[in-house]
Amino acid sequence: MKALESFSERLGGAESRISSAEDQLNNLANVSATTQRKMLALARSVETMENRQRRLNVRLVGLPENTERGNLVSFLSMWLPDLLGKENFLTPPSIDQAFRLPKAATAKANKLNLKPFPRAILVKFCWLTDRDRVMKAARKKKSLKFEENRVKLFPDISAEIQQQRRMFDGFGLQFPAKMRIYHKGKMLTFLTPSDVEIFIHEIETERPLYVRAVSLRYLEN
Numbered sequence: 001m002k003a004l005e006s007f008s009e010r011l012g013g014a015e016s017r018i019s020s021a022e023d024q025l026n027n028l029a030n031v032s033a034t035t036q037r038k039m040l041a042l043a044r045s046v047e048t049m050e051n052r053q054r055r056l057n058v059r060l061v062g063l064p065e066n067t068e069r070g071n072l073v074s075f076l077s078m079w080l081p082d083l084l085g086k087e088n089f090l091t092p093p094s095i096d097q098a099f100r101l102p103k104a105a106t107a108k109a110n111k112l113n114l115k116p117f118p119r120a121i122l123v124k125f126c127w128l129t130d131r132d133r134v135m136k137a138a139r140k141k142k143s144l145k146f147e148e149n150r151v152k153l154f155p156d157i158s159a160e161i162q163q164q165r166r167m168f169d170g171f172g173l174q175f176p177a178k179m180r181i182y183h184k185g186k187m188l189t190f191l192t193p194s195d196v197e198i199f200i201h202e203i204e205t206e207r208p209l210y211v212r213a214v215s216l217r218y219l220e221n
Helices: 002-053 072-084 107-111 128-140 159-167 193-202
Strands: 057-061 095-100 121-125 144-146 149-155 178-183 186-190 210-214
Touching: 002 159, 057 128, 072 095, 072 121, 072 128, 072 144, 121 128, 128 149, 186 193
Parallel strands: none
Antiparallel strands: 057 121, 057 149, 095 121, 144 149, 178 186, 178 210
């Protein structure tokens, strides 16, 4: 009888410890979920601040090395209106800084005995209006050339946005953080390509959708 009582006590103690351990695990799971949400919110906040800092920047690709022959800022202030059309600029764009970025790996070019591609140039404008004028004029041009060299202008975006762009390549988006689909009078927002695919699959028997890629500037929305 005493043995049975002792066993019952031990069993009760074990159940109590198991229950306590389960409660602790649940608490840890809740803490972990809360921590993950906070980390995600902080990451988004940092991403937003980083992209806001890049708002004034433009990347210029393809301009041959040493073309500027000295002061890159002065050269670009005068050269960009010539490249993009002086009719788009009542005054030269005001540039705060400009410098060539560190050279990317050229092992493949060296192996094939090819001429290394010129380093990209990061241009920081003093005013957002000047930056926007430059990008708007560049979009109007079908192609940009300088002495038979093709040059391109791109917005300066963070690595996270670049990754998002690659994920949405299959949908033909240019600078997305989100995709919006208008369906039955409602606007639906999707954050990942997989969500878009699932939604389209679910309604593929319905009439065609009107899909619009939304370019969110610096993830402010």
